[in-house]
Amino acid sequence: xxxxxxxxxxxxxxxxxxAERLAPTYATAGRVLAWSFRVGAGLLALGVLLTLVRGxxxxxxxxxxxxxxPSLRAGHAAGVVDLAILWLMASPVFAVVAVAAGFLRLxxxxxxxxxxxxxxxxxxxxxxxxxx
Amino acid sequence: xxxxxVRYAGEITLEVLPRRPRLAVRAIRPQRVRCAAxxxxxxxxxxxxxxxxxxxxxxxxxxxGLGGGVFLVPIITLFFGIDPRIAVGASAVVxxxxxxxxxxxxxxxxxxxxxxxxxxxxxxxxxAIVGALVGVNADPRxxxxxxxxxxLYAAASMALPxxxxxxxxxxxxxxxxxxxxxxxxxxxxxxxxxxxxxGLGISxxxxxxxxxxxxxxxxxxxxxMNLLMNVPVKAAVGTSTFMVGITSVATxxxxxxxxxxxxxxxxxxxxxxxxxxxxxxxxxxxxxxxxLSLLFALILLYLGTSLVLRAFxxxxxxxx
Numbered sequence: 001x002x003x004x005x006x007x008x009x010x011x012x013x014x015x016x017x018x019a020e021r022l023a024p025t026y027a028t029a030g031r032v033l034a035w036s037f038r039v040g041a042g043l044l045a046l047g048v049l050l051t052l053v054r055g056x057x058x059x060x061x062x063x064x065x066x067x068x069x070p071s072l073r074a075g076h077a078a079g080v081v082d083l084a085i086l087w088l089m090a091s092p093v094f095a096v097v098a099v100a101a102g103f104l105r106l107x108x109x110x111x112x113x114x115x116x117x118x119x120x121x122x123x124x125x126x127x128x129x130x131x132x
Numbered sequence: 133x134x135x136x137x138v139r140y141a142g143e144i145t146l147e148v149l150p151r152r153p154r155l156a157v158r159a160i161r162p163q164r165v166r167c168a169a170x171x172x173x174x175x176x177x178x179x180x181x182x183x184x185x186x187x188x189x190x191x192x193x194x195x196x197g198l199g200g201g202v203f204l205v206p207i208i209t210l211f212f213g214i215d216p217r218i219a220v221g222a223s224a225v226v227x228x229x230x231x232x233x234x235x236x237x238x239x240x241x242x243x244x245x246x247x248x249x250x251x252x253x254x255x256x257x258x259x260a261i262v263g264a265l266v267g268v269n270a271d272p273r274x275x276x277x278x279x280x281x282x283x284l285y286a287a288a289s290m291a292l293p294x295x296x297x298x299x300x301x302x303x304x305x306x307x308x309x310x311x312x313x314x315x316x317x318x319x320x321x322x323x324x325x326x327x328x329x330x331g332l333g334i335s336x337x338x339x340x341x342x343x344x345x346x347x348x349x350x351x352x353x354x355x356x357m358n359l360l361m362n363v364p365v366k367a368a369v370g371t372s373t374f375m376v377g378i379t380s381v382a383t384x385x386x387x388x389x390x391x392x393x394x395x396x397x398x399x400x401x402x403x404x405x406x407x408x409x410x411x412x413x414x415x416x417x418x419x420x421x422x423x424l425s426l427l428f429a430l431i432l433l434y435l436g437t438s439l440v441l442r443a444f445x446x447x448x449x450x451x452x
Contacts, residue, residue: 012301012322015311019242026246030239037232048399062393081395088402089225089384091232092377099246110307114250118378121257125382128389
């Protein structure tokens with residue numbers, strides 16, 4: 001069962017209180033972005049290192065999603081670089097998921113729904129890439 | 133079954149398949165024809181150059197709060213002769229990365245208004261997909277012209293005042309009001325965003341520009357939020373930084389779907405912009421803001437004029 005909707009804010013103290021209630025969502029979204037960047041940057045560093053060590057050229061085009069996994073299995077540096085770029089590109093999506101979950105936890109259905117709508121629009125864009 | 137493959141001087145490829153003989157003639161990319169070591173040396177030089185240019189673009193962008201894309205795309209298209217669509221795709225990935233790094237800090241400081249970001253983001257993301265679909269199919273001259281005009285607007289916007297007055301409170305039917313602790317004054321700043329309808333219209337336009345040009349849209353959204361929507365500068369920057377990352381996800385995946393993300397451009401651009409983004413804020417603290425604004429306005433004016441002229445087939449000396 002969701003929490004009751006917060007009361008109407010009227011003064012500065014109410015807004016400070018409202019921001020305080022969102023504190024866990026801020027913290028979670030910030031952590032998600034920070035860790036997602038670390039993972040993406042780590043993958044990119046690994047891919048670039050493999051590229052330099054093995055002398056494999058980078059591709060001139062990011063591989064379609066379906067070809068990246070086989071490329072990783074084959075141990076190609078380009079596969080690791082492609083995965084790193086895609087991971088970095090998707091990082092804000094993880095943060096929006098965290099924000100949507102935060103609004104749901106607060107019982108703020110309006111903004112949870114809006115966050116899900118944003119995710120749906122991003123899914124449409126990612127869907128175009130999957131159809132490639 | 134793997135064919136026996138014979139490669140003749142980079143001109144044709146002869147494939148002889150057991151049982152089912154067939155002759156295939158394929159065009160081979162020029163860089164494959166060159167001596168491998170020479171080809172790799174060229175790639176490395178260009179990679180380092182793009183990385184260095186991206187770092188400079190990020191230093192300039194972070195000093196102005198515009199992000200790296202505003203400088204990156206014109207510089208690598210005008211001086212490296214890279215296809216503007218490849219440059220825009222790379223810039224979109226760069227903007228996402230910059231936003232991820234920047235937003236983590238803004239979220240910790242609670243400058244980001246998450247409710248305002250989500251309400252504006254719906255139209256911005258839709259606008260970005262539309263803009264990106266236009267961008268990938270547009271004649272490069274159209275991209276040059278629109279980008280040039282945006283840069284000229286950005287140069288003019290350097291003269292726009294920033295509103296530092298205490299934001300007004302009042303009716304808040306959409307519960308968008310928020311507060312953050314300003315470390316400069318050690319006080320809590322509370323505000324209620326106004327004119328949401330206008331903000332939705334502007335953000336959808338910013339999304340279209342962002343999708344078409346690979347810039348984050350902060351160049352439009354920060355002044356709009358601050359001057360028109362009653363959002364304090366720090367909250368406008370924090371909210372915009374979070375939003376531009378989400379907007380650029382929509383853009384980047386459309387460019388990816390169309391095969392316009394080139395890792396040989398994206399990787400050095402991401403690394404360069406990340407490094408430059410660390411240096412820019414430190415330099416800003418040491419330099420005088422007024423002189424910086426004038427210098428950057430002149431750079432934007434030069435790049436904007438160059439792109440508009442390029443749209444009409446005129447290439448200035450020193451450009452490709």
